[in-house]
Amino acid sequence: MNETDIYQVQTEFFEGPLDLLLYLIRKNKMNILDIRISEITAEYLFYLKNCQGINPTLEGDFLMTASTLIYIKSRSLLPRPGSTDEASAEDKLIHTLIEYDKIQKISRLLQEMETHTLLLWKREEVSEHFEHKEFDIEEVSSFQLAEIFLNIVKKKDQEEYLYLESKNYPLDKKIEEILHLIETSEYLNFFEYVDKLDSIEEILVSFFALLEMVKQRLVVALQKRLFDSISVWKNQQTD
Amino acid sequence: MEKPADRLKHMKQNQDFNLDTIDDKIAFIESILFVSKEPLEPEKIMNFLNCKNIQEFEKIIAKMDESCRQSGRGIILQRAGGGLQLVTKPDIHPFLKDFYTIKTSSKLSIQSLETLSIVAYRQPVTIAEISDLRGVNSIGTVKNLLQKKLIRISGRKKVPGLPLLYSTTREFLLYFGLNDLTELPSLEELTEMFEEKEQPSLFTIKT
């Protein structure tokens, strides 16, 4: 064993509040079946305060248990007018600890089994550079299916989001721009104009601008046939 | 074969494998060739075994070759491209081929899975809608899934052109071990998982 190994063994790191509680129970040589939870509250809080081995991302979980412990402790100090609250809270926590103790044992067993199976090499292990492009349908779970769909939807959302965000074309600005074009050249081939625009959004805004100008009788628009281009002139009769 | 508990015991006992004997060397060569898809150069193996003499190495290989050729073995040693390789015995090939044609597994490409996921979550859905979501023409994958009976035609959409609508089948449910479509995880549930937002623990004591 080298020095870093020793360091790792000596450092206590708690996977969660129950892990810490079990550690304290064992450290105090209590029997898990008849411990008084309130007796280790102070120690638990000490660990919490000093953040010894506390995973910061799990701090909330540690605090939650702390409040339960304080609750149990405070109830045990106060004279109880026939209340069973404290007892049930303590029972529940002890029960949870007993269950958690089992989980830890199973975890250790699984870990030993994992260590063992990692000694056995299967055939594909060295040659993993060739990619599996196909999936055996029996191996795909509903989770994978949902994950694939979620990714499609996300990708699609992003596309639409980026697209809309790209530029803004206020309608009144567009009207001004088109009116200016008509005034300088007296006539506008709308399809030719739209062809030069680089986004569907701008094309749509231009079309709305055209409709708005027709409505306000600023311009006259003419289309000979369906799908033909639209010719636009300034409306001379407005003056 | 052992049970897991025995296996763990076994693990601690057997520490006498050390490449000293010719048998250990053969066992080692068998295992490295087993996990390698490509032929391995003899030099590489010789180096590792600290075997400086080519005759000595060839003796090991000859013994291994002999034991592979015995009846009751299905894998033999072969030299290919200057390297050593394990391959199946040629005599067995006809049987191997038969065995694997019987066991035709249904494979799906990631493209098909994408289309299948869209049909599952958006059904009934048209090919145009699928193609739009995926950003690629999806006629091929739809056809593929129809053939595999994972999706079916379930009607026509009341829009110009009356395009066909597609839905998932009972086979689909069976494949994915679902009782009905409501058992598919919802996107909200999935998003929640992927966002991994820190919520207060669910471990609370009700008083």
Added chain:
Amino acid sequence: MEKPADRLKHMKQNQDFNLDTIDDKIAFIESILFVSKEPLEPEKIMNFLNCKNIQEFEKIIAKMDESCRQSGRGIILQRAGGGLQLVTKPDIHPFLKDFYTIKTSSKLSIQSLETLSIVAYRQPVTIAEISDLRGVNSIGTVKNLLQKKLIRISGRKKVPGLPLLYSTTREFLLYFGLNDLTELPSLEELTEMFEEKEQPSLFTIKT
């Protein structure tokens, strides 16, 4: 090993391989397991061999297992996830590792192992139940295990909110070298196992 010319001769001569003898059957099983990436179900092999009697099949497997365990062999037979599989002998692992200079595969974190333990023993189980038992929000580890395919969604619990239920997969069995879930020790057996050696064991050391 043969030269191509010898090989052709050999091919013509040797037409006596026909799966009739127990040795031929063992050779056949060795070769199909060799080319298969996944464990194969005994039923499939039995069907192919026209072997209607499970005892007869088990006799073949036992003989094959025995011959694999002899020195001079580097591959052994393993049962995993209800199937048969060839894997390298565990004793050779350190040498394989050196030869291929491969880092040991990353192991599961304690969090993942805890969550897996709960799913294995309590399945089908909801995330809320897992978080409650661990005293820690477990959405993240559940997601992680889903992506590793060690657990799967197996339905919805008939309680308000219809939360998703999780169970272990075949991948789980394969990963831990289990044939089926009954191979996991019962909680009573587990307590016994761990009472013998209550001190923290060395395998927790991260290297």
